Amino acid sequence: MDDFQSGDETSFVVDEVSSIIKEAIESAIGGNAYQHSKVNQWTTSVVEQTLSQLTKLGKPFKYIVTCVIMQKNGAGLHTASSCFWDNSSDGTCTVRWENKTMYCIVSAFGLAI
Amino acid sequence: MAEQLSPEMALPAQVTAADNTEAPLLRATRRGSQPPAPARSTEEGKPPLLPSRRSSILSTLPAPLASRRSSLGAAPGGKRPSIGPWMLHSRVSFSGLPLFQPILRTRLENTYRMGPDEGCKFNAGRVQRVLEGALASALGTTVYSPQGSALLAQSLAELLQNQVKEAVPPRYKLVCHVLLGQQGQQSLLVASRALWDPESDSFASATFSNASLFAVVTVHGVYFE
Numbered sequence: 491m492d493d494f495q496s497g498d499e500t501s502f503v504v505d506e507v508s509s510i511i512k513e514a515i516e517s518a519i520g521g522n523a524y525q526h527s528k529v530n531q532w533t534t535s536v537v538e539q540t541l542s543q544l545t546k547l548g549k550p551f552k553y554i555v556t557c558v559i560m561q562k563n564g565a566g567l568h569t570a571s572s573c574f575w576d577n578s579s580d581g582t583c584t585v586r587w588e589n590k591t592m593y594c595i596v597s598a599f600g601l602a603i
Numbered sequence: 604m605a606e607q608l609s610p611e612m613a614l615p616a617q618v619t620a621a622d623n624t625e626a627p628l629l630r631a632t633r634r635g636s637q638p639p640a641p642a643r644s645t646e647e648g649k650p651p652l653l654p655s656r657r658s659s660i661l662s663t664l665p666a667p668l669a670s671r672r673s674s675l676g677a678a679p680g681g682k683r684p685s686i687g688p689w690m691l692h693s694r695v696s697f698s699g700l701p702l703f704q705p706i707l708r709t710r711l712e713n714t715y716r717m718g719p720d721e722g723c724k725f726n727a728g729r730v731q732r733v734l735e736g737a738l739a740s741a742l743g744t745t746v747y748s749p750q751g752s753a754l755l756a757q758s759l760a761e762l763l764q765n766q767v768k769e770a771v772p773p774r775y776k777l778v779c780h781v782l783l784g785q786q787g788q789q790s791l792l793v794a795s796r797a798l799w800d801p802e803s804d805s806f807a808s809a810t811f812s813n814a815s816l817f818a819v820v821t822v823h824g825v826y827f828e
Contacts, residue, residue, distance in 0.1 A: 524790075526790055529790070529792045530792065530794075533792055533793075533794035534794060534796075536794075537794055537795065537796040538796060541796050541797075541798055544798070545798060552797070552798060552799045552800075552804070552825050553797060553798040553799075554778055554795065554796075554797040554798075554799075554823045554825070555795060555796055555797065556780055556793065556794070556795040556821065557793070557794045557795065558782060558791065558792070558793050558794075559791070559792050559794075560784070560789060560790075560791045560792075561789040561790045561791070562789070563787050563788055563789035564787060564789075565784060565785040565786070565787030565788075565789050566747065566749050566752065566784060566785040567782070567783070567784040567785070567791075568752050568753050568755075568756040568782070568783045568784065569756065569780070569781065569782050569783070570753075570756035570757045570759065570760040570780075570781045570783070571760055571778065571779060571780040571781065572757075572760035572761045572763070572764040572779045572781075573764075573776070573777065573778045573779065574764060574768060574776055574777040574778075574779075575776045575777070575778070576776070576827075578708075580776070582778075597780065599778045599823075601776050601778070601825050601827070603827075603828065
């Protein structure tokens with residue numbers, strides 16, 4: 491296993507991941523209003539679609555994708571994450587999306603193998 | 604010979620100014636070949652032309668190496684910057700010198716270990732207990748405030764990560780995700796999915812709520828081979 495210099499193949503590219511996540515959100519909950527019965531299904535499909543698209547990139551990474559969907563009711567929400575990893579090879583991308591009735595926050599973490 | 608030397612004399616001129624007392628051998632000969640410095644005249648007693656010529660042309664490679672070696676023993680760091688970077692660009696720097704090529708990743712020795720040791724896996728139950736205890740003690744009676752809660756979430760993430768770090772076995776990378784929200788009449792769902800090795804990697808999560816806020820914490824542990 492030779493040393494290789496960091497290039498596109500081996501580092502976490504934030505823009506690429508961000509666009510993947512946005513696509514997944516749009517296709518899963520694009521024009522829908524909040525419905526309690528469907529939220530479970532929505533989160534699952536957002537996360538699954540994001541993960542499968544990330545896998546198709548073919549990079550040597552383990553991925554963790556987290557999705558939060560919250561109904562818009564005037565309450566405040568904060569998310570924070572702290573990671574213990576290798577800064578040079580690992581990365582994260584968080585996408586915030588909203589429509590009139592709900593917020594959706596998706597975080598994707600990529601950890602180099 | 605003298606003309607060849609003079610451009611190079613300009614280079615180490617600042618070097619000689621920096622340290623007059625201790626000078627590695629090759630560099631001394633290069634300097635000593637023109638104006639005879641009294642301390643270095645002994646080295647010049649050896650064939651003067653050969654070492655000086657060698658030092659002026661070939662010193663591009665050997666001299667800095669020798670100087671690097673000797674300066675490691677002699678330790679003054681001031682000499683290095685003047686010649687080092689250009690001569691050493693083909694070398695991996697272990698002393699923080701700037702390189703012109705992209706820096707190669709440091710190569711660690713192979714430990715031949717592909718999975719966690721027996722009994723040393725990510726213990727989800729233990730981590731969950733740690734998280735619950737830490738959340739309760741950190742957020743016991745805190746009241747939600749829009750300005751303060753952002754900082755609170757960040758500090759909570761770091762605090763929890765530090766505590767979990769002590770509870771997991773080594774060689775595990777951690778991702779700690781904290782969600783802090785105001786307690787209202789809304790509904791919230793948190794989902795996560797991961798692509799990993801199910802035998803060695805796992806996650807733990809905990810929730811906490813009081814009258815004004817709620818918190819959801821998820822910690823994923825991924826084995827790093």
